[in-house]
Amino acid sequence: MWVRNACVFVLGEPLDAARLADALNKRPFQPCGGLNWFSEGWMPAAAHLEGMVYSARERHLVRLLREDKILPPAAIKKALAEKVATVEAKELRKVGRKERLALKEQVTDDLLPKALTKESSIPAFISGNWLVVDASSSTKGEGLASKLREALPPFPAALPRTKIAPHAAMTDWLAACAAPGGFELDEDALLKDGSENGAVVRVSRIDLTSDEIRQHIATGKQVVKLGLIWNEKIRFQLTDTLQLKRIQFLDVLQDEASQAGDDRESLFEATFLLMTEELGELIDALVAALGGLEQSQATPPKAAAVAAEPVETPWA
Structure with a gap:
């Protein structure tokens, strides 16, 4: 239930839950047969649910199932x-x-x-103007967004573009030995030299405010991945493509969720609402720390809906 990775997309307009459910119900998963190498389709959002969409307080959970043929x-x-x-x-x-x-x-x-087959599923939730896909790679994240576009054309989901590039902001935070707002530096980072064959420095379990780290920045290296902690609630790694990796919801949230329900259904709902609320607030705070969205994505919903195509490489 807890999201482990987050590929984030910004939506141009709020999503109608009934329309979403109707569209996904028409595209259920079908087993991979015949000469097809793989098959994709929508499945119930959770094992104990029947509908393709689980909704609570205008937040929606979906799950895409993929089956691949295994032919060595x-x-x-x-x-x-x-x-x-x-x-x-x-x-x-x-x-x-x-x-x-x-x-x-x-x-x-x-x-x-x-051939034998292998199944894998990708969950995602929609909250406000954010689509958050629990995928470890941008390819999988974009794959789910593409399936939503097929079901709900044009489904205006695009990779967010912030006024400050993540790599520039993360480098500044590390140089200043502090992150803004409710964020604090954790103990891991990945730095790269800007040259074509530049060096890569990976640090883990180390004080990121040390002179050694600042020396790497002084020699021209930029931060492309940075460990952060938000409001002492969520630990994660931020990448230069605005992905959130290795998300950990810390004990304070785990305990709060476990005490919120007495049965499976109420516990599921409480966990879902808590997770989406906290992660949504984190994303809002992160975008704000990066200067906000570019003007083209910060326009009113109806105007933004025209620009539905995703951007392949932000901050290029």
Whole structure:
């Protein structure tokens, strides 16, 4: 239930819960069959729920399920070798490169329907103008946002662009030995030299206010990942692409959630509301610390809805 990573998208307009539920109910997950390598679709937001969307206090939880075929290259290689050997023995000739490629496609098509499968799911929640995807990579995050665009075209979700680039802000915070607002420096960071083949310095469990760290900054290195703690409630790593990694909800929140419900349903709702509220406030505070959103994303909802396409690389 607790989000571990966060790929954040800003929405151009508030989302209608009924429209979201109706759209996702029409696109349920279907098992990967035939010659398909993978299949994606929506599943109930949690194991004990039936609907594709779980909503509480205008916050919405969804979950995308993906099934991938597992077909090891060694299995294809073995089947291909057997096929080639059969053709050469039967026709008393050597199989050429072009024919071998065609045979490889043939044996792959033969094996695919019998391949084992692996399932993985990605949860995400929508709160206000934020879409937060619990994914460890931007590719997976964008994948879920794309599926929402298919279900709810044009679904105006875009990567947030702040007035201050995250790497510039994080470098300044580390140089000043302090982060703004309710944030404080943790004990880990990743610094990179700006040159093409620049050095990378990874530090962990170290005092980030030490002279050693400031010396790295003085030599031109920039911070691309920084450990932070927000309001003594949430520990996380901020990246230069505005992703939140290794999120830990600290004991004060865990205890508060555990005391909020007596059964599975009430505990689930209390945890969901607490998590989305705290993480939403963290994202708001983080964006504010980065100077706020650029004007194009800070316009009123109806005007912002026109700019629905995501930005591939912010702060380029």
